[in-house]
Amino acid sequence: MAKDVSSRSDVDRFFADFDLGPVEQVSSRDFYFNSYSHREAYEELLKDEVHQEAYRTAILANKHLFRDRVVLVVGCGLGLAPYLVAEAGAKVVLAQEKNLIGRYISRIARLNGHDNIVSVPGDITDPEFALPYGLTEVDIIVSEPMGYLLLHESRIRDVIVARDRFLKPGGKMFPSRFTVNLCAVAAPQEYCLWMDFWEDVQGFDFSDPCQRLTMGTPLISAASQLGSDKDHSSEDAWQRSQLTSTPAELFAIDLMTAPPDITTRPEFLCGEFELFPIPQSGPDEEDTDTPDAHVLTDAVLTHGRSCTDLQYRVDALVVWFDVKFDHAHVPVEYSTGPEVPWTLWQQTILRLPPPSFTGTGAPECRLDASAMLQPGRTLRGRMALRQASADRRDIDIKLSMEDGRGGSINTLSSFGARCEPLKLFTMLIDPVFARLPIVDIARAELRLHGNDTTSVLRLRLLLERLQCRSSVAAGSIHSACLHDGKAYTFGTGTSGQLGHGVFRDEPRPLLVASLNHLTVAAVACGDRHTLFLCTTGVVFGTGRNTFGQLASDDLRDFPSPRKIDVEVPSSTPIDVRCGGDHSMVLLANGHVVAFGWNAFGQLGIGVSTFGASTVAAVSSPTLVHPPGPGIRFVSVSCGFAHSLFLSDSGRVYSCGMGSHGQLGNNDRSHRWVPTFIPTIDRCTMVSCGGHHSLVLCDPLREVYAFGSGSTGKLGRGDDMGDSAIPVKVSGQLPPVASVCCGGAHSLVITRHNSALYGFGMGRRGQLGDGQRRSNPLPTGPVTSGVQCMAGGGYHTIAALDSGGIIVFGRSTRGQLGLGFVEDVSVPWPLELPVHESHDSVS
Structure with missing residues (x-):
């Protein structure tokens, strides 16, 4: 054993000569959710010759615009932009980057002899962010904010915020404008692969629901690779016969006029389009033995089952963006489209559902084209994009278009695994x-x-x-x-x-x-x-x-x-929520908006304007104090004297009494405004109890609890102490669909069979397990087929899929509605007779 310790000590000394940087400050979430934390992401960008040449030309061919100017490079990371700007003769280059990878900027600048490049760490959207040296404005803003489909992981909002805060009147932006474009593509072979794969996954059938999920997920690919094994670097990789329409511009984004929240406002990211067939070759170039080869029969026009008639099929839409440097005296632009050299962003392929697609069936049925672009006709449609949350990986694409047969196609595609918007969209219509x-x-x-x-x-x-x-x-x-x-x-x-x-x-x-x-x-x-x-x-x-x-x-x-x-x-x-008295x-x-008791700040409205005390x-x-710009809530929950808020990005915020750690912020302080809980993310549901809280998190549908641990309501087994940080509920609990807090007990509904489990105080029968004792681990299932539930002070009420209602727990004041005062420790059906009441709305 001594040898092992000595060896470990030797290795520690060996590593002591190396400075790896403050890696401990970067969480795994940073690396997963923000690709700009990766050196590899910039390495791929630096290898993109189309992109790099466009920036080099736009900057160095317009040196007179940069000479002796103060230039801000937003989100530069390991990009070339600040060094090109310095080469162009800028007086000061402010290289802003919020990720830790920005710590290398100064080192690279010195290595290349550019002392005028100043590294500016920090989040430019933070209201406290300031430029160095007392600077308050800049002459030019340079940025590389693009992502897949322009918006996926993009930094457009950062650039617009920088424009509003720091760009002087008459200043310039490089680039200044983007356009989003699309065209139709035929890919019948790829089409079959998309659907057939899921029917035989190592001998297992994953067709339901994976085929439909696949169809609803955009594909990032070079369009030239669809149905082809050719490499994108090959000059003849693209077979023009696979393109079935001319390009159409969908919408444009002008960085000089776009609002900061443009990525969440689809009215700015929406456009109508009209797709025209690609003109076919003239008679001199056609096979004279088959002069009518380009004319389809009525059957083919109706069903489009011929793989050889590629020029008439529409199996998918290809979407890309163009970048324009309009503020340059020597204008520069480049495209990421399918008919130009390969770029890092490739294209986004929107797979369209075939008219006969049911998830199963004979292979020939899957050769039906989604739409047919008939000779002499066009296909009209409308498409809108939206960045669904603060997580820049979440992009939704809504499409409505003609199918060329007298019908229409309506789809909602999404980057990521967020299927709930699809469900809710269906509910809305x-x-x-x-x-x-x-x-x-x-x-x-x-x-x-x-x-x-x-x-x-x-x-x-x-x-x-x-x-x-x-x-x-x-x-x-x-x-x-x-x-x-x-x-x-x-x-x-x-x-x-x-x-x-x-x-x-x-x-x-x-x-x-x-x-x-x-x-x-x-x-x-x-x-x-x-x-x-x-x-x-x-x-x-x-x-x-x-x-x-x-x-x-x-x-x-x-x-x-x-x-x-x-x-x-x-x-x-x-929606409405009630706490103890708020x-x-x-x-x-x-x-x-909040109203009622606010002694501990549970309303989240901040400090009163009447002196230093709170109301x-x-x-x-009164409007709840927003925790930050652009943060919007999708759910709230109220406890005895604390509140939880779930934002549209899956983050949780808390305010109010923190004596038992029920705010989840690793202390026991009260908070007067909603405060972010940093240790949990990607959450889908929140619930407040008397002095404890539950949060449901994706992607594993796990439950986290914090606050008062007495009676075992945090679900941590023998550990019944308080916890000021979220801790995962213990026990053999299946994936959870819903959570709920009672006064001193906790409830969950599982995804499978909608089974009800409970833990915490049970002496009044509120766990429904037939016992009258507390249980520090999830017990159950009590029953299945549960649709929703609610926990009271010492009782539980739940609605079933069948439409019925069950109750159990304390009944001394009639809170179970059973007509008697004895406690009930097992689920009991509740009858709902219709009675006349005594008054009218006041």
Whole structure:
């Protein structure tokens, strides 16, 4: 053993001579999600002769524009741009790079004798970012912000922010403009490969759902390689007969005028196109023995099954971008298209579904072309792009086009594995939903704020509730459920939280009759108050109002639902949440308004303007303090005195009481504004309990817990201490689809069979496992076929796929709605009779 220690010591000394840099500051997430952290990414870029020659010409052929100028190179990394600018005679070259790879800039500059290149580390979108030497403006901005399909992993937003903050009036940008273009392509052999592969994967059939997922995923490839084994470097690699249309420009981005949030605003990334057939060779060049060879029969025009008639098939669309240096006196531009020399970005291939594609069938059926570009005719269509979140790998592409047969093709493609937007898009256009008023409001919101994935995600909870026949909510000692759009409440009603017009308990479910003329889409229960969201977009509240949690200056309790005015211009409520004594409303534009108790900052509205203290009671709906520019929320959750927010990029933010570590920020401090939890990412769901929190994370659908660990509600086995950082729930828990916190217990629904598991406090039977004891590990499955669930103070209520509702746990105040006060430790069916109520909306 001594020899092993000595050997390790020798190796340590051996490595001591090498400075590898501050590698410990770079997380694995940085390397995976940001390719600009890799030297290899820049090496590939530096080998791209088309790209490098264009930049070299644009800069060095316009030296008079750069001479004695202050030039900012945005996101330069290991690119050539700062050194070319220095060669052109710039006075100062500010080489900005936010990744740690930028630490090599100064070293390379010195090596090449360019003392005027200054490395400027930092994120240029950070409001605190500043230029060195007291500089406040620059003459020229140079950038290389392109990614696949221009937007994938692009830095366009960084460049536009730099323009708005630092470019002097009359300044120039290199490059200044991009255009996105497309054309049609025939690739029948490749087409078969795309679908056939999944039917036999090492002897296993992966056809469902992988064939459809493949069709919906853009392919990054040189179009010349489709159906060909030729290398892209070969001059004759591209077979022009595979191109079936002339190019069409889709849209352009002008870096001088584009807004900073352009990548999330598809109205700027949308265009209509018209594809014209490629003119065929004249008669002199055709085979004179078959003068009509280019004329297709009606059958071929209808089905397009002939692999030889490539000039008429449309199996996919090829999309690329062109780069233009319009501000140069010697204009320069280059293309990444299919008919020019190879570039790093190649092209993006959008695979179109064939008309007969069902995922199975005989091979000949798969030779049907998606569309036919008939002689003398054109194909018209529309395409829109959107960067769906702060994760620059998420790009959605919506396409609608004619198929040349009198029909149309409508697809939504996405980089990455985010299938939920596809599901939600389908829900939005479903004819059942089309009849609901909330969908009209949603469509109006999408028209106003952009039909992007983020907007669709904000409708997720509401649409899923509308799709369900039943949904549920639980407060400390009362409950609510929705069935076919009608609201029922039961349990303690001494503060009016049941909304029946009286201050009394109700041991069985009772219809909230004052809302009977409306369709209720969402319900939330707090300690002693309840919120309802109707499909008209109107919010109602009933119950305790001591802290303004019903948004009324009259701090009295309300026994009947009162309308809550959420006065936020140009937006619509799409979800409601209740904490102990505070309330939140999620808006379609990704903002949140909050009101009620704020003693610990759980409203997330920051410090009061009235001196240095915070407002303990807020009776007016107030906008939650945004944690950063462009951050928008898709879900919120409220606990006793803390709140969690899920952003459209999958990040989680927390505020409020932190005494037990329930904010997940590795301390026990309270926070007055939403604060990012850095140790978890790619999250899909959040839930707050009394003093603990649960978060569901992709891609493994794992559950992380933090906060109070007493009674085992963090699911860590024998370790029942508090945790101020998210820790993965232990035990043999299958992949999870949904999470929920009760007052002192936790619940999850698994993806397989929608099985319900619970852990934490169980002495009142709230885990539903037939026991009356706490369990520090997930126990179950209690039952299966669970659609949604809610945890109360000491009870649980869940809605089933069948439309039924089950309850278990504490029943002393009627919160189970069973008509008796004995606790129940196993799932018990709940009946929902329709009763008349006692009051109307106040």
